[in-house]
Amino acid sequence: MLITPDIKYVGVNDHDIQLFEGLYEVPNGMAYNSYLILDDKIAILDTVDEGFKSPWMMQIKEVLGERRPDYLIVHHMEPDHSANILHLLEEYPEVILVASAKAFEMMKNFFGTDFEDQRVVIQEGDKLSLGKHELEFISAPMVHWPEVMMTYDATDKVLFSADGFGKFGTLDVDDDWREEARRYYIGIVGKFGMPVQHLLGKIQHKEIQIICPLHGPVLKENLAYYIGLYDVWSSYQPEEEGILIAYTSVYGNTKKAMHLLADKLKAEGYTNVHLRDLTCASMTQTVAEAFRFNKLVLASTTYNGELFPTMRDFIHRLKERNYSNRTVAFVENGSWAPNAIKFMKELFAKSSGITFAENTVKIWSVVNPNTEKELEALAKELCNQ
Ligand code: FEO
Numbered sequence: 001m002l003i004t005p006d007i008k009y010v011g012v013n014d015h016d017i018q019l020f021e022g023l024y025e026v027p028n029g030m031a032y033n034s035y036l037i038l039d040d041k042i043a044i045l046d047t048v049d050e051g052f053k054s055p056w057m058m059q060i061k062e063v064l065g066e067r068r069p070d071y072l073i074v075h076h077m078e079p080d081h082s083a084n085i086l087h088l089l090e091e092y093p094e095v096i097l098v099a100s101a102k103a104f105e106m107m108k109n110f111f112g113t114d115f116e117d118q119r120v121v122i123q124e125g126d127k128l129s130l131g132k133h134e135l136e137f138i139s140a141p142m143v144h145w146p147e148v149m150m151t152y153d154a155t156d157k158v159l160f161s162a163d164g165f166g167k168f169g170t171l172d173v174d175d176d177w178r179e180e181a182r183r184y185y186i187g188i189v190g191k192f193g194m195p196v197q198h199l200l201g202k203i204q205h206k207e208i209q210i211i212c213p214l215h216g217p218v219l220k221e222n223l224a225y226y227i228g229l230y231d232v233w234s235s236y237q238p239e240e241e242g243i244l245i246a247y248t249s250v251y252g253n254t255k256k257a258m259h260l261l262a263d264k265l266k267a268e269g270y271t272n273v274h275l276r277d278l279t280c281a282s283m284t285q286t287v288a289e290a291f292r293f294n295k296l297v298l299a300s301t302t303y304n305g306e307l308f309p310t311m312r313d314f315i316h317r318l319k320e321r322n323y324s325n326r327t328v329a330f331v332e333n334g335s336w337a338p339n340a341i342k343f344m345k346e347l348f349a350k351s352s353g354i355t356f357a358e359n360t361v362k363i364w365s366v367v368n369p370n371t372e373k374e375l376e377a378l379a380k381e382l383c384n385q
Contacts, residue, residue, distance in 0.1 A: 248311050
């Protein structure tokens with residue numbers, strides 16, 4: 001695939017992977033992107049996952065023919081991009097590695113050597129000329145590992161953005177960029193909003209026409225849209241007015257109550273309402289949806305005297321990712337001592353920017369006339385905020 005006349009795509013599609021990083025379901029697989037810049041000097045930008053050594057190397061050889069690469073630029077040491085560094089050096093022992101000092105420390109841990117005799121250590125603002133192409137390196141620590149660098153090709157106006165602007169899914173599957181990029185960002189990078197904000201500040205004055213991430217498609221059009229979403233996500237602002245109702249339900253009674261709440265919200269004219277059963281919905285998708293909207297209703301059955309386990313897991317995942325700047329409402333159910341709200345509130349105690357809805361709902365086993373009134377009051381409060 002040609003990105004520009006001098007920049008080639010040499011990445012691979014992984015259709016066999018079930019869980020990315022052992023946590024994130026990837027029904028449409030995963031792409032590990034790698035790029036080649038052909039100039040007087042030749043640079044390869046990142047390798048691919050261990051299992052794709054052969055198809056990756058074949059593409060490199062097909063593009064290069066008799067020519068040989070001069071540099072391997074390593075933006076990020078997570079093994080989905082760095083696993084084939086040694087394999088490249090077996091094939092092309094003269095290649096010079098270009099990476100941050102921290103990345104070379106990690107190489108020593110991964111490979112037993114920090115390549116002292118064949119490396120260029122780069123930091124923020126350093127430049128590398130390939131001939132026509134002038135590369136500038138941008139430090140992006142904690143997006144989402146500490147050693148991350150990005151490369152700006154000032155000649156073709158391309159940002160090689162490491163994991164930034166990536167998504168789940170292979171490049172030969174057509175899916176919704178925003179949905180899978182949000183799930184990827186919130187899941188993997190979401191904790192590191194401040195470093196992403198810092199990065200966005202650094203790139204805002206650069207003329208960028210193409211973004212080449214390490215996962216997902218190369219972005220060539222409407223870049224303000226993608227950068228705008230990254231600004232929203234990394235500043236922990238909701239994308240839109242809407243309510244996510246996330247519930248646990250053992251025998252279906254909390255579920256019925258939450259459907260009733262959704263009906264009442266819709267009767268009030270509030271239609272952007274999404275119901276998710278935490279016992280069977282995708283946890284990674286539901287966490288990402290919680291970040292999408294500005295309001296969240298949490299309804300938990302009481303279990304072993306406190307929260308239902310999947311609700312505890314869900315709230316922990318939100319907190320790990322600095323969930324903030326939103327309204328949260330609470331519903332509890334129990335047959336003899338409903339008290340899940342106390343535990344849910346405690347979990348949010350140190351979260352910043354969370355507003356608790358004034359109205360709460362206590363369900364004694366099933367919805368009764370009093371529960372209906374409480375649901376009605378909560379619906380009105382959520383509509384009028
Ligand atoms: Fe795609 Fe952080 O590795």
